[in-house]
Amino acid sequence: MKKIVILGAGTAGTMMANHLARKINHREWSITIVDEHRSHYYQPGFLLLPFGFYSEKDVVRNKADFIPGRVEFLMEKVELIDPRNNRIQLLNGKKLDYHILIVATGAKIVPDEIEGLEDSWHRDIFDFYTIEGAKKLREKLANWEGGKMVVHLAEMPIKCPVAPLEFTFLSDWFLKKKGLRDQVDLTYVTPLSGAFTKQICSDVLGHLLVEKNINLVTDFSIERVDSQRKQMVSYDEKKVDYDLLVTVPTNMGDPLIKRSGMGDDLNFIPTDKHTLQSKQHENIFVLGDAADVPTSKAGSVAHFQAEVLTGNIMNFMKGKAFQHSSDGHANCFIESGDGKAFLIDFNYDIEPVQGRFPFPILGPFSLLKETRINHLGKLAFRWMYWNLLLRGRPMPGITTHMTKAGKKLSSLNKEYTHA
Amino acid sequence: MPKKEIAGVSVDVNEEDYLTDSSQWNREIAIAIAKGEGIAILNDFHWQVIDFLQKDFEEKGTLPTIRRMNKAGGISTKELYEYFPDGPLKKASKIAGLPKPQSCV
Numbered sequence: 094m095k096k097i098v099i100l101g102a103g104t105a106g107t108m109m110a111n112h113l114a115r116k117i118n119h120r121e122w123s124i125t126i127v128d129e130h131r132s133h134y135y136q137p138g139f140l141l142l143p144f145g146f147y148s149e150k151d152v153v154r155n156k157a158d159f160i161p162g163r164v165e166f167l168m169e170k171v172e173l174i175d176p177r178n179n180r181i182q183l184l185n186g187k188k189l190d191y192h193i194l195i196v197a198t199g200a201k202i203v204p205d206e207i208e209g210l211e212d213s214w215h216r217d218i219f220d221f222y223t224i225e226g227a228k229k230l231r232e233k234l235a236n237w238e239g240g241k242m243v244v245h246l247a248e249m250p251i252k253c254p255v256a257p258l259e260f261t262f263l264s265d266w267f268l269k270k271k272g273l274r275d276q277v278d279l280t281y282v283t284p285l286s287g288a289f290t291k292q293i294c295s296d297v298l299g300h301l302l303v304e305k306n307i308n309l310v311t312d313f314s315i316e317r318v319d320s321q322r323k324q325m326v327s328y329d330e331k332k333v334d335y336d337l338l339v340t341v342p343t344n345m346g347d348p349l350i351k352r353s354g355m356g357d358d359l360n361f362i363p364t365d366k367h368t369l370q371s372k373q374h375e376n377i378f379v380l381g382d383a384a385d386v387p388t389s390k391a392g393s394v395a396h397f398q399a400e401v402l403t404g405n406i407m408n409f410m411k412g413k414a415f416q417h418s419s420d421g422h423a424n425c426f427i428e429s430g431d432g433k434a435f436l437i438d439f440n441y442d443i444e445p446v447q448g449r450f451p452f453p454i455l456g457p458f459s460l461l462k463e464t465r466i467n468h469l470g471k472l473a474f475r476w477m478y479w480n481l482l483l484r485g486r487p488m489p490g491i492t493t494h495m496t497k498a499g500k501k502l503s504s505l506n507k508e509y510t511h512a
Numbered sequence: 513m514p515k516k517e518i519a520g521v522s523v524d525v526n527e528e529d530y531l532t533d534s535s536q537w538n539r540e541i542a543i544a545i546a547k548g549e550g551i552a553i554l555n556d557f558h559w560q561v562i563d564f565l566q567k568d569f570e571e572k573g574t575l576p577t578i579r580r581m582n583k584a585g586g587i588s589t590k591e592l593y594e595y596f597p598d599g600p601l602k603k604a605s606k607i608a609g610l611p612k613p614q615s616c617v
C-alpha cells in the first residue's frame with residue numbers, strides 16, 4: 094500500500110483530502126491527513142466578527158466533519174519533515190512514511206517580528222487575523238469612545254491582501270452607525286506606495302478613502318512601536334500616533350517549515366507556480382498559503398489550486414508528465430462599507446478589470462464596481478465555503494482557470510499587465 | 513526599447529530608466545544613476561548593498577526583499593533606509609542595474 098500524507102487540515106488540505114478520496118484507487122493508495130487543531134475556522138469571517146456581524150459559532154466547525162471517511166485523520170502537531178527519508182515526525186514521537194507528501198500548513202501572523210508590538214497586545218493594539226484577536230477587538234470596539242484609530246499592515250505578503258483595507262471601510266461604516274464617526278480620526282497605513290497591491294484597484298479604492306475621509310499613509314515601513322507614547326515608528330523615523338491600533342503583523346509559514354529547512358526567509362516553500370510541485374523534492378507538493386507562488390494568499394486561490402494539483406498528483410502516480418497548470422486565479426469580494434462590496438478576479442498575468450461575473454452580462458456580480466449584490470455575495474461565500482469549497486465541490490459558474498468572457502480587457506493598458 | 517546615455521555609454525533602459533540588460537552595467541554607470549537618485553557619493557555601505565543585490569539576483573533569479581537583505585546579507589535595515597532614502601529597494605536595484613522590484617500580491 095502506498096501512502097499520501099497531507100499536512101494541515103485547513104482550507105487547502107481539507108479540499109485535497111476530498112478531491113483525492115474521490116479519485117484515487119483505494120486498493121493501492123491510502124491517505125492520511127494531520128492537523129494539530131480540532132476546530133476549523135472560517136478565516137474570512139474574522140473580518141466581520143469584530144463588528145458583530147458574526148459570532149464565533151458562525152465561523153467554527155469541527156475539522157473532522159469535513160474529512161471523508163476513507164481518509165485517516167490524525168490530530169497531532171507535526172514536528173519535522175524529513176524529505177530525504179520520505180518521513181514525517183509527529184510531536185508524540187510517532188513517524189509516518191509517505192510516497193507523496195502534500196504540504197498545506199498555511200501562514201500565520203507573527204507579532205514578535207515587530208519590536209514593541211507585544212507590549213500592549215490586545216490592549217490598545219489588536220489583530221483580526223486570529224479568532225482571539227477578532228474576539229478581543231469586538232469587545233474593544235463595543236466600548237470604545239473614539240480617538241485616533243489606525244489600521245496598519247506591516248509587510249507583504251499577507252493572507253487576503255485586501256482585508257486590512259476592507260477592515261478600514263467597515264470601521265468607517267460601523268463608527269457612522271454608532272454615531273461615533275465624528276470623534277474618530279481614521280488612518281490607513283501601508284508599506285506599499287498605494288492603497289492596494291494592484292495598481293488598478295489602488296486607483297479605485299484610493300478614491301473611496303478620500304470620499305470616506307480616511308487618511309492614507311503610504312511607504313511606511315515599520316521598525317517598532319512605542320507603546321508608552323502610542324506611536325508607530327518607521328525605519329526612516331516617520332511617526333504615526335494611535336489610540337487604537339489594528340495591525341496585520343508579518344505573516345509567515347509555520348515554524349515547522351523552518352525546522353525542516355524547507356522555507357525561504359518567511360518560511361514559505363519554494364514551489365513551481367504552475368505545477369505546484371516543490372522546487373526541491375519531486376514527491377512533495379505545496380498549495381495554499383504555505384507556497385511561495387506569486388498570487389494572493391486566499392481561500393479562492395487554494396480552491397483553484399486544489400483542482401489543478403489533484404490532476405497533477407494523478408499524473409504523478411501513474412508516472413506521467415504533469416498535464417495541469419495553475420494560473421494563479423484569484424477572485425475576492427472586497428467589502429467597501431455601507432452594505433456594498435467590490436469583486437475582483439485576476440491571475441498571474443491578467444490584472445483585475447471591470448465586467449460581469451461569473452456569467453458574462455448576466456453577472457449577477459459586477460467586477461471592480463461597488464454594488465450591494467457584491468456585498469451579499471461576500472456573505473453567501475460563507476455558505477459556499479462550508480458546503481462546497483471545503484468538500485472540493487465546484488462553485489456554480491466559476492472555472493478553475495480565469496476566463497476572459499464578460500470582462501472589459503480593453504481597459505487594460507500595458508502598464509497593468511506583466512508579460 | 514529606449515536607449516539612454518549614462519556615464520558616456522549608451523545603454524538599454526525601460527520607461528523608468530532601469531537598465532534592461534544588466535551586462536551593460538559598470539561602476540561608473542552606478543555612480544551616475546545614484547547621482548540622478550540624489551545620492552551624491554557611493555560609500556562602502558552602498559557598494560555592499562549593490563554587491564549583495566547583484567549576487568543574490570544572479571543566484572536566485574529574483575530580487576531579494578529587504579527582510580532577506582537583512583537576514584541573508586547582514587545589511588542593517590535602518591542603514592538601508594538612511595543611505596537609500598525613500599524606497600531603498602527601488603533605488604538600490606536601479607543603481608545596481610537590476611529590474612524594478614515588483615510589488616507583491
Ligand SMILES: Cc1cc2nc3c(=O)[nH]c(=O)nc-3n(C[C@H](O)[C@H](O)[C@H](O)COP(=O)(O)OP(=O)(O)OC[C@H]3O[C@@H](n4cnc5c(N)ncnc54)[C@H](O)[C@@H]3O)c2cc1C
Pocket residue numbers: 100101102103104105106127128129130135136137138139140169170171172197198199200221222223252253256347349380381382383390391392393394395424425426
Ligand atoms: C481576516 C482574513 C480574511 C480573509 N478573507 C478571505 C476572503 O475573503 N477570501 C478568500 O478567498 N480568502 C480569505 N482569507 C484567506 C484564507 O482564509 C486563507 O488563504 C486560507 O485559509 C488558506 O488555506 P490553507 O489551507 O493554506 O491554510 P489554513 O487554512 O490556515 O490551514 C493550515 C492548517 O495547517 C495546520 N498546521 C500548521 N502547522 C502545523 C503543524 N506543525 N502541525 C500540525 N498542523 C499544522 C493548522 O492548524 C491549520 O489548520 C482570509 C484570511 C484572513 C486571516
